[in-house]
Amino acid sequence: MAGKNMNYFLMDGTPNGRIKCTLANWTGVAYKIPRIKLVDCKNIDYLKQSGVYFLFSKGDGDRPLVYVGQSGTRKNGEGILNRLKEHHASPKQGLEDWYEAVAFTTSNNIFGATEISWLENRFFSLAVNANRYEAKNGNEPNAGNVTEEKESELEEYVEYAKIVMGVLGHLVFEPLVQNRTPHNTECVETDDNLEFFMEQKMQNTGMTVKAKCKRSSEGYIVLRGSVINSKINEKTCSGVAKKAREKAKVDENYTLLEDVLFSSPSAASMFVTGASSNGYTAWKTAEGKTLKAVETSEAEEL
DNA sequence: AGGTGGATCCTAACTGGGTT
DNA sequence: AACCCAGTTAGGATCCACCT
Numbered sequence: 218m219a220g221k222n223m224n225y226f227l228m229d230g231t232p233n234g235r236i237k238c239t240l241a242n243w244t245g246v247a248y249k250i251p252r253i254k255l256v257d258c259k260n261i262d263y264l265k266q267s268g269v270y271f272l273f274s275k276g277d278g279d280r281p282l283v284y285v286g287q288s289g290t291r292k293n294g295e296g297i298l299n300r301l302k303e304h305h306a307s308p309k310q311g312l313e314d315w316y317e318a319v320a321f322t323t324s325n326n327i328f329g330a331t332e333i334s335w336l337e338n339r340f341f342s343l344a345v346n347a348n349r350y351e352a353k354n355g356n357e358p359n360a361g362n363v364t365e366e367k368e369s370e371l372e373e374y375v376e377y378a379k380i381v382m383g384v385l386g387h388l389v390f391e392p393l394v395q396n397r398t399p400h401n402t403e404c405v406e407t408d409d410n411l412e413f414f415m416e417q418k419m420q421n422t423g424m425t426v427k428a429k430c431k432r433s434s435e436g437y438i439v440l441r442g443s444v445i446n447s448k449i450n451e452k453t454c455s456g457v458a459k460k461a462r463e464k465a466k467v468d469e470n471y472t473l474l475e476d477v478l479f480s481s482p483s484a485a486s487m488f489v490t491g492a493s494s495n496g497y498t499a500w501k502t503a504e505g506k507t508l509k510a511v512e513t514s515e516a517e518e519l
Numbered sequence: 520a521g522g523t524g525g526a527t528c529c530t531a532a533c534t535g536g537g538t539t
Numbered sequence: 540a541a542c543c544c545a546g547t548t549a550g551g552a553t554c555c556a557c558c559t
Contacts, residue, residue, distance in 0.1 A: 417540085417541070418541090419541090450542085450543090480533095481532085481533060481534085482533095482534095483532090483533055483534065484532085484533080487533095490541090490542090492541090492542065492543085493542065493543060493544080494541085494542080495533090495534065495535070495536090496533090496534085497534075497535085498535095499541095520559105521558105521559090522557105522558090522559085523556105523557095523558085523559095524555105524556095524557090524558100525554105525555090525556085525557095526553105526554090526555085526556095527552105527553090527554085527555095528551105528552090528553080528554095529550105529551085529552080529553095530549105530550090530551080530552095531548105531549090531550085531551100532547105532548090532549085532550100533546105533547085533548080533549095534545105534546095534547085534548100535544105535545095535546090535547100536543105536544090536545090536546100537542105537543085537544080537545100538541105538542085538543075538544095539540105539541090539542080539543090
């Protein structure tokens with residue numbers, strides 16, 4: 218992918234304060250606003266426009282929560298800012314502890330009601346699809362009817378908004394692996410093309426586990442389509458692997474239905490076996506080279 | 520006396536080695 | 540080759556001491 222240049226203005230002079238983002242060749246304007254800084258935003262005209270906004274909270278501990286909302290300028294004179302004020306003063310149930318908001322509008326305030334609804338709908342489904350945050354949505358908007366010209370314009374807006382959101386600290390719209398169609402487990406892209414496999418006949422269940430793993434900049438991803446052990450060994454299976462196994466969606470044959478990210482190779486392999494396992498020796502390339510050997514030779518190349 | 524910062528303790532998880 | 544175990548390490552939380 219080509220490099221991109223973006224402007225991030227630290228409005229309070231600190232990295233944890235308000236941030237305004239603009240890009241050359243993008244009509245969008247984005248703001249990240251910590252909840253405690255909301256009170257300082259009353260003079261920002263862009264925030265009185267129509268747009269789409271996101272509220273973030275820690276969630277129930279399992280995964281963070283994102284709330285997707287929209288604001289048109291017609292309903293009330295104050296646009297996005299007014300909605301944020303409402304969420305601050307009387308938060309919706311489950312959103313009491315939201316800690317920051319990200320808002321998207323445009324420099325020329327071109328979004329009307331249909332565009333806003335379309336965008337809200339699109340952002341929401343992207344968040345659900347990426348499956349990183351628990352996504353909530355105010356009013357289940359329908360996508361509405363936009364012309365195909367308009368749609369391609371909005372789609373371009375969304376492309377940039379996704380990146381901005383990621384840089385602002387929320388990978389809500391980024392799936393673990395890119396370019397994946399619903400039923401395809403073969404062609405997936407990460408920033409590393411090596412694939413690692415493990416295949417073992419498990420003693421406790423007699424079943425054969427067969428899994429595929431890819432590395433990414435975030436860690437180790439056990440890929441959808443992998444077959445994992447049906448039982449766990451309570452004594453030896455590590456906590457992260459246990460939790461991940463409780464959460465993970467599998468079918469009746471224990472075939473994994475989603476990609477699952479781990480911070481270590483061992484966590485990934487323990488997730489597959491349900492028992493203690495050393496990921497550096499368990500994961501192997503198609504040629505039979507262990508992950509350990511791969512990483513050692515990579516280090517020597519440096 | 521209250522608050523802030525630091526240090527220590529505890530817990531949990533990862534990895535490497537040992538055993539069957 | 541698969542599984543088990545334990546040492547080490549990293550991270551988090553709590554408590555205490557010192558400074559204002």
